[in-house]
Amino acid sequence: MPAPLGNQFWKVRSSHGPIFATPDVLWEACAEYFEWVDAHPLYEPRAFSYQGEVKVEHIERMRAMTISGLCIFLDIARRTWDNYRERDGFGDITARVDAIIRTQKFEGAAADLLNPSIIARELGLADKSEVTGKDGAALVPILNVTVASA
Template identity: 50%
Template sequence: MAARDGGKKEVKAVVKKATKKPTANGRNVKGQFAPGNDLWTARSSAGPKPKFATADDLWAACCEYFSWMSDRPLIEVKPFAYEGKITMADLPHMRAMTLASLCVFLDVDYSTWDAWRSSRPDLSEVITRVERIIFAQKFEGAAAGLLNSNIISRELGLADKKDIAGVLTIERVDVNFVGDDGGEA
């Protein structure tokens, strides 16, 4: 009986140790995300949805979001091999700020954020500033190679688009065409 209990303790210790170590997809064996990949757990306040009575209240909450995003990079767990030994390393990646994640953080719907732009002139200066900060963060991150430039340029509306409609015309050529004189043309 004692051997059985000792075996259970060893198994528990191994399972406990294994649940802490992240796998290649950034989750541990329990399926939990690695630290830093938990935006949905953050809120600017506890309790009911926050109400921003003043522009200063909204700005403070947005600054809290900016800090949260910069303090918690996305973590990629990547294997490296050196001298035949494989080791796992945590590689931090810049987290792109978005209006969608800001709204999740603030616990407001995007339609509410959008409505504030026109219905709350007291907040319009902060809304404009926040949107410019998010744009600049994504643009600069993509320009520096820290974010995927193709994805960011499309999201920011900066994709290089060329309209080629009407430029190319193809005429059908019949190789068996018979001319007016009855012979081949």
């Protein structure tokens, strides 16, 4: 789904940043981002037909939270966010924010409010199957197989 016409997300900024002197100030700015995401859903145009009349309605869609979106909102580079992870006192806040964003995306995809395939890739979730031989040994190719005909 493309960004809506007139989307100016890049202009949105936290009222706190871009320098956060304390973990509490960083948390307040992150909470501001969470509130902004909730208050600004994306809109999907859908065509409806009733008695031959076609009407286009805009349906609210959940906006996924992302670290990159948060960084844009905070007016900081991704590297700066990563540096906050390492600063004394900020690790708990950044870990909590990471968990909130991950949970929001997971739950949105589980409820089919976000695209499950995209979110699964974003979260590093994948169905993997590994084929092995007996007792987990590597598969060995069989050469020169003759099939007897009946």
